[in-house]
Amino acid sequence: MISYAISIKYMLAGYAIIFIVLGTYIVSLFIRWQRFKRDLETIRNLEKEIPAQ
Amino acid sequence: MKSQPKLLTLLTVLSVILFIGALAMVFLYAPLEAVMNYVQKIFYFHIANAWVGMLGFIVAATAGVIYLVKKDLKWDIVEMAAVEISLVFFFIAIITGSIWAKPSWGTFWTWDARLTTAAILEMIYLAYLLLRKGIEDPERRARFSAVYTLIGAISVPVSFLSIRIWQTIHPAVIGGGTSGAQGSFGMTPAMLMTMFFCLATFSVIFVALLWYRIRLGRLAEQVDQLKYQFMQ
Numbered sequence: 021m022i023s024y025a026i027s028i029k030y031m032l033a034g035y036a037i038i039f040i041v042l043g044t045y046i047v048s049l050f051i052r053w054q055r056f057k058r059d060l061e062t063i064r065n066l067e068k069e070i071p072a073q
Numbered sequence: 074m075k076s077q078p079k080l081l082t083l084l085t086v087l088s089v090i091l092f093i094g095a096l097a098m099v100f101l102y103a104p105l106e107a108v109m110n111y112v113q114k115i116f117y118f119h120i121a122n123a124w125v126g127m128l129g130f131i132v133a134a135t136a137g138v139i140y141l142v143k144k145d146l147k148w149d150i151v152e153m154a155a156v157e158i159s160l161v162f163f164f165i166a167i168i169t170g171s172i173w174a175k176p177s178w179g180t181f182w183t184w185d186a187r188l189t190t191a192a193i194l195e196m197i198y199l200a201y202l203l204l205r206k207g208i209e210d211p212e213r214r215a216r217f218s219a220v221y222t223l224i225g226a227i228s229v230p231v232s233f234l235s236i237r238i239w240q241t242i243h244p245a246v247i248g249g250g251t252s253g254a255q256g257s258f259g260m261t262p263a264m265l266m267t268m269f270f271c272l273a274t275f276s277v278i279f280v281a282l283l284w285y286r287i288r289l290g291r292l293a294e295q296v297d298q299l300k301y302q303f304m305q
Binding site for chain 2 (some may be wrong): 021022024026027028030031033034035037038041042045046049052053056057059060063064066067
């Protein structure tokens with residue numbers, strides 16, 4: 021039988037990995053979404069400005 | 074880009090509720106396994122991550138086939154989204170499996186049939202991302218990617234069946250494994266229920282993330298098109 025102390029340590033490590041990797045991926049989706057939205061806005065603003073010049 | 078559909082918001086809320094429910098089932102409902110005790114609790118999320126990882130690679134191959142038939146770039150976006158998400162889930166499955174292996178097998182890694190085929194599977198799809206980066210023309214990229222996911226999908230059943238085909242120390246959850254399997258355990262009805270709940274939970278999370286990633290892909294495509302028009 022695996023000791024409780026060792027078993028808990030590995031269990032926590034496993035769940036920490038799950039939370040960190042999944043969390044990082046979700047944050048990366050959000051950051052990329054914000055970046056593309058900003059790019060889209062910038063291009064649309066440029067399109068409006070250039071014909072007016 | 075249209076505002077977020079109500080169904081996606083609903084799916085997101087459901088994913089969060091199910092995720093909390095899955096954690097509660099793992100830690101409060103499923104009994105402690107007699108030999109491995111707490112570390113066995115990794116099993117529920119390990120198997121759920123592996124399941125959605127493989128599911129996504131199959132979804133990607135299906136999207137690839139549809140692209141090759143219809144030549145519609147929206148299926149390329151679906152394919153790319155499925156591969157990216159599956160890479161994340163499958164990576165978690167490999168790492169959690171490795172952490173579980175240390176107290177069970179005495180090592181983080183061994184070149185066992187299941188572990189090796191899983192690592193190869195992950196690398197095949199990492200190479201897919203590199204392939205896409207190397208091709209600029211969207212249609213050519215989509216065509217090559219579709220064919221690649223079709224060939225890559227062969228490694229999914231190979232990895233899944235590896236514990237039944239070859240002598241391996243990895244235990245089989247569905248059906249009997251090989252005689253050399255180490256770390257296997259008899260599942261009580263509560264353990265089985267928890268496992269199926271986690272499989273369902275991660276399937277819902279996968280669908281929600283896939284939808285978000287597809288929306289991101291469409292937005293990226295829109296930005297690219299506008300940039301191209303603007304440069305003309």
